[in-house]
Amino acid sequence: MKRILxxxxxxxxxxxxxxxxxxxxxxxxxxxxxPSAHMMxxxxxxxxxxxxDTVLTQVDSPAFDHVMLHKSEVVDGVARMIHxxxxxxPAQGSVELKPGSFHLMMPTPxxxxxxxxxVDFILTFSNGETIRLQxxxxxxx
Amino acid sequence: xxxxxxxxxxxxxxxxxxxxxxxxxxxxxxxxDFQLTDHHGQxxxxxxxxxxxxxxxxxYTHCPDVCPTSMTMLGQVQRKLEQQEGLDKLxxxxxxxxxxxxxxxxxxxxxxxxxxxDFIGASGDEQNTLKLTRQLGILYGxxxxxxxxxxxxxxxxxxILLDPDGAFRAIFGIPHDPELIANDFLAIKxxxxxxx
Numbered sequence: 001m002k003r004i005l006x007x008x009x010x011x012x013x014x015x016x017x018x019x020x021x022x023x024x025x026x027x028x029x030x031x032x033x034x035p036s037a038h039m040m041x042x043x044x045x046x047x048x049x050x051x052x053d054t055v056l057t058q059v060d061s062p063a064f065d066h067v068m069l070h071k072s073e074v075v076d077g078v079a080r081m082i083h084x085x086x087x088x089x090p091a092q093g094s095v096e097l098k099p100g101s102f103h104l105m106m107p108t109p110x111x112x113x114x115x116x117x118x119v120d121f122i123l124t125f126s127n128g129e130t131i132r133l134q135x136x137x138x139x140x141x
Numbered sequence: 142x143x144x145x146x147x148x149x150x151x152x153x154x155x156x157x158x159x160x161x162x163x164x165x166x167x168x169x170x171x172x173x174d175f176q177l178t179d180h181h182g183q184x185x186x187x188x189x190x191x192x193x194x195x196x197x198x199x200x201y202t203h204c205p206d207v208c209p210t211s212m213t214m215l216g217q218v219q220r221k222l223e224q225q226e227g228l229d230k231l232x233x234x235x236x237x238x239x240x241x242x243x244x245x246x247x248x249x250x251x252x253x254x255x256x257x258x259d260f261i262g263a264s265g266d267e268q269n270t271l272k273l274t275r276q277l278g279i280l281y282g283x284x285x286x287x288x289x290x291x292x293x294x295x296x297x298x299x300x301i302l303l304d305p306d307g308a309f310r311a312i313f314g315i316p317h318d319p320e321l322i323a324n325d326f327l328a329i330k331x332x333x334x335x336x337x
Contacts, residue, residue, distance in 0.1 A: 036251035039205035072206045078280055079207040079298040099210040
């Protein structure tokens, strides 16, 4: 009986822990690129309702050869892109990947992606969690 | 209206406009000649600035974030101005490459008109690109740590407005708002015409 109770407590705790750390991804989209473009960018909002910080460490996609984490910054009027090894999503906070800031950068695939197409991404976080999501190709600033 | 006319007559010259997004230079700075090639393979020089208002943005086609954002924004400015009643001539929008090594005429011909069919892409050798950028306070250079064949380019994010005399008239730093830039352009143009 004691063992069953313990097992119940443990599983209830792990359920709570899962709910607590569940990351959310919203509004994922990829900007449609001009025909000759070599690179594309993807954007999304990463939400971390959990009580500990988490880190986006890797992004993969079957639609692209590879996916890089980047951040655009304008310092003294000069725009530069800086490679990011990872992106921190603070506990009970969020990070917006948006134009002019954090974004994913991918080389354009052979077959051009246009508005209406959808691509898959697999996000891997430092806690081992992975999230698979679909992003729309959109024509917008 | 009458008061404005009296004031104008009394002061001689209208006051410079208060801009929402741009900065008007205290006095326009004439640009000396430069030789670039447009995306049709035709020469693009100081001559092409004359008798046109020109917005210029400096970027490169391998740039996936800042450049498409600014170019899309300029497309929105142009479409707003197209709807403006009484505007006799639209400004020309020119994308000048800061990566002439990779931005061939062919690449530019597919990249630039994507944002608006009337947009112009221009590139030139290092010397002529610098000839223009130095006059407009535009900085650019390969990012540190870049590989020889796969590199990023740091570049000024500002949009420059040149007047029909081919002179540097105003600068728009980021963030860019198409509505505000379109309105500022009309105010600058009116001021320019009133002071000629």
